[in-house]
Structure formats: C-alpha cells, structure tokens
Amino acid sequence: MTETDLLQTPLDALHRQLGAKMVGFAGYAMPVSYPLGVLKEHEHTRQAASVFDVSHMGQLMIRGDDVIGAIEKLVPGDIAGLASHGTRYTLLTNDQGGIRDDLMVSRLGDALYVVVNAACKAQDLAYLRASIGNQVEIEELTDRALLALQGPQAAEVLTRFSPAVQHMNFMSVAEIHFHGTACLVTRSGYTGEDGYEISIPADEAEDFAQLLLGEPEVTFAGLGARDSLRLEAGLCLHGNDIDETTTPVEASLTWVIGKSRRARGGFPGAPIILDQITNKPARKRVGILPEGRAPARAGTEITDMDGTPIGVVTSGGFGPTVGGPVAMGYVKTAFFSPDTPVQLMVRGKALPAKVARLPFTPHRYYAG
Amino acid sequence: MTMKYSEEHEWVTVEGDIATIGITDYAQKALGDIVFVEAPEVGSEINQGDEAGVVESVKAASDIITPVSGEVVEINEDLESAPGTVNTDPTGDGWMFRVKLSDPEELDGLMDAAAYKAHCESLDG
Numbered sequence: 001m002t003e004t005d006l007l008q009t010p011l012d013a014l015h016r017q018l019g020a021k022m023v024g025f026a027g028y029a030m031p032v033s034y035p036l037g038v039l040k041e042h043e044h045t046r047q048a049a050s051v052f053d054v055s056h057m058g059q060l061m062i063r064g065d066d067v068i069g070a071i072e073k074l075v076p077g078d079i080a081g082l083a084s085h086g087t088r089y090t091l092l093t094n095d096q097g098g099i100r101d102d103l104m105v106s107r108l109g110d111a112l113y114v115v116v117n118a119a120c121k122a123q124d125l126a127y128l129r130a131s132i133g134n135q136v137e138i139e140e141l142t143d144r145a146l147l148a149l150q151g152p153q154a155a156e157v158l159t160r161f162s163p164a165v166q167h168m169n170f171m172s173v174a175e176i177h178f179h180g181t182a183c184l185v186t187r188s189g190y191t192g193e194d195g196y197e198i199s200i201p202a203d204e205a206e207d208f209a210q211l212l213l214g215e216p217e218v219t220f221a222g223l224g225a226r227d228s229l230r231l232e233a234g235l236c237l238h239g240n241d242i243d244e245t246t247t248p249v250e251a252s253l254t255w256v257i258g259k260s261r262r263a264r265g266g267f268p269g270a271p272i273i274l275d276q277i278t279n280k281p282a283r284k285r286v287g288i289l290p291e292g293r294a295p296a297r298a299g300t301e302i303t304d305m306d307g308t309p310i311g312v313v314t315s316g317g318f319g320p321t322v323g324g325p326v327a328m329g330y331v332k333t334a335f336f337s338p339d340t341p342v343q344l345m346v347r348g349k350a351l352p353a354k355v356a357r358l359p360f361t362p363h364r365y366y367a368g
Numbered sequence: 369m370t371m372k373y374s375e376e377h378e379w380v381t382v383e384g385d386i387a388t389i390g391i392t393d394y395a396q397k398a399l400g401d402i403v404f405v406e407a408p409e410v411g412s413e414i415n416q417g418d419e420a421g422v423v424e425s426v427k428a429a430s431d432i433i434t435p436v437s438g439e440v441v442e443i444n445e446d447l448e449s450a451p452g453t454v455n456t457d458p459t460g461d462g463w464m465f466r467v468k469l470s471d472p473e474e475l476d477g478l479m480d481a482a483a484y485k486a487h488c489e490s491l492d493g
Contacts, residue, residue: 038426039401224400224427293404293448295424318403318426325404347406347422 009055010145010202011209018220026118028056031222038224042320045191045229046361049151050221051212058121059144059199060114060128064136067112071105074131076248076267078258082107087171087186090256092124097247097269097276100127102238104197106173106186113173113184115146115197117238145205150195150229152364153217158185158196160215165196170365178208187366190226192233192359194366231326232319234287234358240298241285241314241328249276250330252285252358284336287356288313288327294346295325296353301345302331310335310342321361328358371459372475373484374435379459380478382469387436390463391423391454394488399425402454407432407443407465414440414467416474421464423454436474438467 006029009015015022020031031053033041044050064070068080077090086107092100101120106113116124121140128138149158159166161178168174168187176185181204189195200208212218227237236242242251247269254277261267265274290296300313316327327344335342338357343350372380377395381388396402404424414420414434421432443465447453454462469475479487 032427033400037401039403042426228426293451294406295404295429297429318424320426 007056009053010205011053011055014206014209015053015220020220020222023223025223026056028118030056031220033222033224034220036219038222038228039320041219041221041225042228044219045151045193045221045225046321047152048217048219049149049153049157049195049215050219050225051209052148052150052221052226053145053209054148054197055145055202055205056118057146058116058118058124059141059146060116060125061139061141062112062114062128062136063110063139065110067110067136070132070135071112072261073266074128074268075103075105076257076261076270076273077105078260079105079107079112081258081260084109085173087173087188089171091242091248091253092127093248093267093269093273094244095268096244097272098244099238099242099246099248099251100124100244102236102242104186104188106184108173108175108184113199119239141199143202144199145202147198147200147205147209147212148189148195149198149212149218150189150191150221151193151217154193154195155366157212157215157217161211167368168196168366169368170194179211181208190233190235191229192235192361192363193229194364228317228320231315231317231328232321232359232361233363234328234360236285237315246285246330247273247276247281249273250281250283250285280333283311283330283332285314285328285330286336287358287360288316288329288342288344289354289356289360290325290327290344291352291354293324294351296327296344296346296351300327300329302329302353303343303345303350304335305341305343307343307350313344319360326360327353331355371481372435372478373481373487374433374478375487376433376435378433378435380435380475382472382475385469385472386441386466387438387469388463388466389432389434389436391432391458392484393458396455396458396462399423399427399430401426402451405444405447405451405454405464407447408434408440410440410443412440413470414438416471423464432464434467435478436467436469436471438470440465441468442466
C-alpha cells in the first residue's frame, strides 16, 4: 500500500506539523513517534500525561429495545450486569472459541457505545450487522475522532477542562462538554495508567488536541510508545497475542467471562470455552522475562531447558519502565508457573528466560 | 582519518590494517532509540556483506552488514550496558567492532562522505 492509499485521521495535519514519523497501520497513516522518540514518550506517559491519536479505531453506537440481549449473543461478557454508564472489556468470540476481536462496551441508557480495533472494524461491522442487525440499529460513528489521554497526571489535566471527569470511576463512561463540545469520555486506556479516551466530533478534534498539548504536563505519544506501554501492562494486541485461533481461556482472559455467562453460556464457542475453564487448556498466555539484554520479538520460539519447543512469543520488545526486554507468549501447560526457566531461540542461540507474572509494570488505575 | 560508508549505512575508519565499524547518524535516526547491540564474536572471520551483528531499537531489530572482511579483533563492550551511545555518538563512542582487514582493496568500493550524503538524500526522495 502506498502512502496515498492510506486513510487520514482528523489529526493528520497536526501530526505532520509536530514532526511525527508516519507509518501505515490498519489502513491509516499513523504517528509511530514524534521527535521526542519512543523511549521518552513511553517514560513521559508513565510520569505525566500523553495524548495518543487512536481515531483509527472503530466507534459504534448500537441501539434497540433489547440491545443487551442482542450483544450477549456475540460476547461472553456479562453485559446485562453492567451498570448504567459502566464500561467493560469483552471479546467477540467465534464458534471454535477463538477471538474475532477484543472491544470496549459502554452502557449509555438504552444504547451501547462500542470501540473496536482498527484492523478488525470492517469485518466486525459486517459480522454485527449480519448477526444482530435485524434486532438492533448499528451506527458507525465515522465523524468522530478518538483521543486517549493517559498517565498519572491525566485526571489533573482533564479536570481543568471539565470538573465532571475528576471522580469518574475506572471503566465508566460519561457525556462531557469541553468548551461547549459534546464528547463521550470513558475512564480507560491501553497503557496500565490512569487515563481517559475521549470521543470528539472530528472537526473539533485538532483544536482540542492543541488545547491539551498546551498544558504543561502533556506531550504527544505515538504507536511505538503505545505498544511498549501495553506490553509492560500485559495487555493483549489482537492479531499478535489473541486471534481467531486462541480462546479466552488460553489467552489468560478467563476473567472477561462473566459468572452468569459461565452458567448460561449462549455465546459463540461457549461449549469449547466453558470446557477449557473446567478441564484447563493445553497452552496458556504468560509473561516471559529474558534474563539477558536481547529482546525476543514476536515469533521467537520458546523451548524447555532441553531445547524441546514448548511455545512461541506473541509480543516482545524492550520495556523502558522495566529497563530491559519483556515479552509474552503461549507455553504448554507444564510451564505455566511464574519463575519456570525456559529458553528463547533468538538468531539461532538459546537465551535464558523465565516465565513471569503479568503485568510487568503494576497497573495504576483510578480507584476512587 | 577518512571515513568510508556502505549503502547499508555502516561507516569504516582504518588505522594500519585495523578497521573500526559502526552505523551512521542517518541509520541511528531511522532506527530510533537503540536498546541492544549484538556484535560479532571476537576471533570470528567475517566477510564483506555478512550479517555481522544486530542492532535493536525499541521498535525493531536490524542487521549490521559488515562493509569489510577480516577477523574480528575487538568489540565495543560498553554498548552492552549503554546501547544508547549509538544514538548520541554513532561515529565516535558508539563504534561497534574492529576487524583486522583481510582485503584492504574492499575499501575502494565504499563511498566517501559526499557520495554517502547523496545516497541518503536519494533515499529521502
């Protein structure tokens, strides 16, 4: 794909003005880093607050008389049990128990506000319309940008624009006006830090981003930092760590399957997924901590201490906050336990590593 | 000492029959924050065009292609604990390894500073 084929987010001109290095990602021209660089953008996010343009992600509004009943046919999450203005991380599963996509679902009165991955949004939309389109109305919010403001100072910054965001619960949604512009704000993110995701009309996005950037705590951060932050936080990237062939149980995402759903089932792949909860899966996603300095990238083979293959790295790189390489991947059942010694086959050499507890960097979400 | 350059963005300087090799400022800028350098083993024989090592940034791994042939006689061990030196001083303290040249004539095939500058400009379009 050449650059001219790439779609642009509403902040495209601002990224270029700020000197961002742009790359193609999921069909969009996206900033991978700014002149500050991935390492410093990562560190800044852990220490202060950063704005990420995530407008490439799909934003949907689903409305209807039984919108909860409809969506619960497709996800294993307990959406019925979600409080009004609650937000939940859930999965679109397939009939084999695999993961079509991971998504955020927020309850707004009788509607659901849904955010899906950029790379999956076209097929998600087609699948949702084919599956439940006769029961509910599904609207793609194509005229909205999505900005993530992440970091320990995110709340202090955003509260200056509206006091209403200060005490929002972690994983909740609210309709907030910033200078008269109606936005949808969730207190959530993809960094392991406190923060917000702000859905804003596309034609207001650049002005608002400039206002945020004008705050002393705030800088812009790109996809590079977003990836190292989420990896340290142990969060999955669809297409790498989870996909159509990995089940939620294998992916160590059993917690997303609501208690009531374990009893009721009724989501795609339920027989396979519920059986794995009882009988344990053959493999599981774990953290992997290389003992040396060499990063192990996605696709690196994991072996036992005798050199027998036991799994594969699905995400790996350098963790700036950890100060060394970090990875996650799937290993066979016998190797689940933290501190189990394993080897990583990097460029033909067996490098020592250990299975590690996730996250590598403790989550610091808002706890009220 | 004259610095010579390869199309793959390595630089070489020579003193006697010992060549010092590193990556260029253009390369370190393109790679971004460097977090790991794997140099070849001391004592190994490497040939021009071989993947002699690896430099990893936060984003990705990239091969170090040796611009000259010879026996590796020294590696920059400081880069193990401070790989970021490649970003801050790519053609100085950020050197990567030294080889005893087996074919000094290879140097004639490398670019001088002006030719390398033109090469980088052509890549930036």
